[in-house]
Amino acid sequence: MKAPLAFPRGNVHKAATGRRPALSLHSPVTKPAIKALSLDELTQLFAAQGESAYRAKQVTDWLYKKRIDSFAAMTDLPAATRARLASDFSFVRPELVRVLGATDTTRKFLFRLADGNLIESVLIPASPALYGQTSDRRTACVSTQVGCAYGCKFCASGLDGFTRNLEASEIVDQLLAIEKESGEKIDNIVFMGMGEPLANLTNLLRAIRIINAPWGLEIGARHITISTSGLAPQIRKLATEPTQFRLAISLHGATDDVRSQIMPVNRKYPLAVLLEACDAYVAEKKRLMFEYILIAGVNDSDEQAQQLARHALRLSAKINLIPYNTVEGLEWSRPSRNRQENFLRILRNHGAVATLRREKGHDIAAACGQLRLQTKRTEEKVAAVP
Ligand code: SF4
Numbered sequence: 267m268k269a270p271l272a273f274p275r276g277n278v279h280k281a282a283t284g285r286r287p288a289l290s291l292h293s294p295v296t297k298p299a300i301k302a303l304s305l306d307e308l309t310q311l312f313a314a315q316g317e318s319a320y321r322a323k324q325v326t327d328w329l330y331k332k333r334i335d336s337f338a339a340m341t342d343l344p345a346a347t348r349a350r351l352a353s354d355f356s357f358v359r360p361e362l363v364r365v366l367g368a369t370d371t372t373r374k375f376l377f378r379l380a381d382g383n384l385i386e387s388v389l390i391p392a393s394p395a396l397y398g399q400t401s402d403r404r405t406a407c408v409s410t411q412v413g414c415a416y417g418c419k420f421c422a423s424g425l426d427g428f429t430r431n432l433e434a435s436e437i438v439d440q441l442l443a444i445e446k447e448s449g450e451k452i453d454n455i456v457f458m459g460m461g462e463p464l465a466n467l468t469n470l471l472r473a474i475r476i477i478n479a480p481w482g483l484e485i486g487a488r489h490i491t492i493s494t495s496g497l498a499p500q501i502r503k504l505a506t507e508p509t510q511f512r513l514a515i516s517l518h519g520a521t522d523d524v525r526s527q528i529m530p531v532n533r534k535y536p537l538a539v540l541l542e543a544c545d546a547y548v549a550e551k552k553r554l555m556f557e558y559i560l561i562a563g564v565n566d567s568d569e570q571a572q573q574l575a576r577h578a579l580r581l582s583a584k585i586n587l588i589p590y591n592t593v594e595g596l597e598w599s600r601p602s603r604n605r606q607e608n609f610l611r612i613l614r615n616h617g618a619v620a621t622l623r624r625e626k627g628h629d630i631a632a633a634c635g636q637l638r639l640q641t642k643r644t645e646e647k648v649a650a651v652p
Pocket residue numbers: 414415416417418421422423424459460461462495
């Protein structure tokens with residue numbers, strides 16, 4: 267007898283409001299995705315169905331080593347097993363809509379999901395200043411939600427509001443699709459694309475386990491960085507996670523008045539609350555870093571630099587300064603090169619470890635969410651033409 271499926275279906279079609287969105291021409295995914303399951307879960311599934319445990323490893327090899335794109339292609343599984351998998355699980359892939367950029371530059375990928383929603387992922391080539399050290403790594407910047415509810419004032423992803431969380435499989439699929447399209451091996455991942463990763467913590471951690479596992483994408487946990495706008499309760503939860511990924515706090519303001527001006531999340535979790543959660547995280551012998559987007563006339567004063575250095579020293583956190591990427595329709599701009607260097611100098615004079623990122627992709631709508639927004643608005647205009 268077939269065992270009942272015990273795998274979570276997640277919230278594939280649930281919007282922030284709890285309502286389901288209107289039907290689209292793209293067929294919604296109603297079955298759990300095969301790429302959301304761990305090797306252990308697949309092993310249990312096969313065991314419950316009276317099949318050998320090694321079938322599970324065969325499936326993960328097809329998915330993540332041989333990278334096939336249908337159950338039918340799993341040719342060393344019996345036909346009946348393939349048919350059962352196909353009836354119980356979905357095997358969708360994101361559709362590539364656009365690629366911007368060239369081989370030796372930042373490339374931005376726009377994907378359409380099975381339900382028609384658009385998401386962005388970015389492939390960043392080696393950058394000597396990305397994490398403050400020389401690197402020959404290719405980094406993928408991955409989305410975790412469609413849109414974002416956090417509404418940071420400088421960000422294109424928040425401009426259109428929140429639609430839904432990504433499933434674990436949709437997070438993993440971005441990496442599989444980027445590697446397939448680019449022909450390059452990703453060796454570094456940052457969850458800094460569209461969405462607040464910690465607001466989709468369950469699916470994010472499920473995806474990270476698949477990405478990190480030897481039977482999965484086999485990317486070392488130390489090469490995986492989660493970025494958060496500062497969800498204090500979730501940071502405390504991450505402190506007890508066994509996987510040794512890296513955590514980046516998007517600070518972007520060193521005092522409550524400046525931070526609240528550009529990040530509404532600061533009203534819910536002001537700096538005192540956020541930094542206490544960071545203390546708890548660091549107390550578990552985990553390291554974190556600060557991301558700080560430099561915006562002219564907003565957060566680039568000498569006082570902000572001094573205060574930022576104090577926060578960093580308290581947590582032994584490295585600071586990554588990022589000059590602001592202009593977003594169409596938003597008023598903000600990046601400080602002059604002089605001003606950026608001055609900010610960096612103050613941090614270092616106070617004893618903080620800091621780097622200034624040499625920005626890549628400024629000219630290809632690299633700030634997260636921009637390409638999606640442009641494409642979505644164009645498609646809406648076309649659809650509105652009678
Ligand atoms: S910066 Fe991050 S958390 Fe803030 S609106 Fe953009 S995607 Fe959301």
